[in-house]
Amino acid sequence: MGQEPARHHNLLIRELEAIASGENDRLMVFLPPGSAKSTYVSDLFPPWWFCRHPRSTVIAASHTAALAQSFGRRTRNRVSSNVNVLGYGLRRESTAARNWLTTAGGEYIAIGVRGSITGRRADLGIIDDPVKSQIEAESSVNREAILEWYRSDFYTRLKPGGRIILVMTRWHEEDLGGTLLNEMEQGGDQWRVLKLPALAVDADDPLGRAVGAPLWPEWEDAEAIARKRRALGERQFGALFQQDPRPKGTSFFDEADLLIEGEPIEMPARVDSVFATMDTAIKTGTKNDGTGVIYWGLTNNATRNPPLVVLDWDIVQVQGALLENWLPSVNDNLELLVRATGARMGSLGVQVEDKGSGTILLQKARLRNWDAHELDSKLTAMGKDERAISVNGNVSRGDVKVTRHAYDKMTTYKGRSANHFRTQVFRFQIGVKDQADDLLDCFCYGISFALGDPDGYGA
DSSP states (O other): OOSOOOHHHHHHHHHHHHHHHTSOSEEEEEOOTTSOHHIIIIIIHHHHHHHHSTTOEEEEEESSHHHHHHHHHHHHHHHHTOHHHHSOOBOTTOOOTTEEEBTTSOEEEEEETTOOOTTOOEEEEEEEOOOOOHHHHHOHHHHHHHHHHIIIIIGGGEEEEEEEEEEOOOOOTTSHHHHHHHHHHTTSOOOEEEEOOSBOOSTTOTTOOOTTOBSOTTTSOHHHHHHHHHHHOHHHHHHHTTOOOOOTTSBSSOGGGGSBTTBOBOOOSOOSEEEEEEEOOSSTTOSSSOEEEEEEEEOSOTTTSOSEEEEEEEEEOOOGGGHHHHHHHHHHHHHHHHHHHTOTTOEEEEEEOOSTHHHHHHHHHHHTTOSEEEOOHHHHHSOHHHHHHHHHHHHHTTOEEEBHHHHHOOEEETTEEEOHHHHHHHTOBTTOOSOOOHHHHHHHHHHHHHHOOTTOOOO
C-alpha cells in the first residue's frame, strides 16, 4: 500500500493474525467509515490467509453480489500482482471475480448476502457489510431474512474448525451483529469484538484514547468528525461512526434541530412560496381517525431564510365525507400565508396523501378545480419509519425550522389540549407501533416534497 499502518490498523492486524493462527475463530469488527477496515479484512487479509492455509477455501459475502465481487476482484488482482511475494499465483482459468483458484490449491468464492452457497465448504467465512442502509436495517423482515441466511446457508457451509469474521455498521440493536452478541451472552458462539468508535467514549478504549479523542487524527481530526456529526444527526452518527445504534423507543427527531439557539423563529417576512401537506383519515366516515395539515414556507435562497419553515398546522376529526367542505378553508389559509410571508411565487397548493378518504378528496378537488395535488405514490408507499429516516438528514442539517406560532400553538384533539405538532414529531420513535402520526406524516411528506430525499422523491 505504500503507507504506514495507523495504531488502530495494527490492532486490527493482530486480531486477524489470531484468526489465521487459530488462536481465535470468531471476530466482529466495528469501525467507522473511512477507517480502512474493509481494506485490511476483505482486501489484504485473504491473500495473506492463503499463504498460511494454501489449500483452504474462503467464502466472502457482502450485502450485494456486486460489492462482494468488487472485493473479490481487488483481492484476485492483488494475488496476481504479488506472486513473488506470496509464493503462489492464480490458476490460468481464474478470471471471474466471483470465484477464483490459486496455484497452491486455494479457492475464493464471492457471494451476496442471502445468495446460495449450496455445495461449497469454507475454512474461512468473511461477511463485510451485510446490511446496505439504515432503512434496510430498520426492516424486521430484512433483519430476519439476513439472520436466516446466516444460520441456514452461511454457517452450515463452514468446515469443522471453520472461522468467521463479521465486519458491519451497527444500524440496529437487533441486526446480525446485535443478535449474535445477544446469543453469545446466552451461551452461543463466543466472539472477539473489536469496537473502535470515531470518538472515544470511555476510559476503557482499546487504544487508550482520552474520551472524545478521534480514532485516526492523521486522517480525520475531531473538528472534521464534529462537522459530520452535525450533518448526520445523532442517530446516524451514532450508528455509522460510534457503532452505537440508538435503542428503539428513543425519540428520532431532535427538537433542537428545528430551533435556533433553543428558540423557534419568527414568521418569515419573505419566502418564495407556500404549500400545505395533508394526511387524511384512513377510512371515510370514521369519527376516530384524524386529518392533519402542515403549512410550509419554502425559500430557494438559503442565505435569506432557512430553506423550509413550518408556518402553521392543524389537526381535526372530520368524517371523510365532510373533508371536501374543509379543504377550501385550507386553501384560504394558504392565501393568508402568501400575504403574511410575501411569497413571491404564491401558493403551490395542498399536497394530499392519496389513500383512504384522501383519494375521494382528490377526485372531488379535480372536479371543482381546487388547488389540491397527489403526493408521489413512491413516497406514500414507504413505511413511516422509512419516510422518517429519509428526511432525517435534512432535519439534522438545520434545513427545517419552525415558527414561534406553530411551536406555541395549542389545540384540542380527541379531548386533549396540546401542541400536537410537537407531540407527534418530537416523540416519534423508530420501530414503535400505534403512535399518533397524522402530523408526523405531514411533516415527512412536506420535507420530501420541498427538499427531496436520497431516493429522489419530491423536488
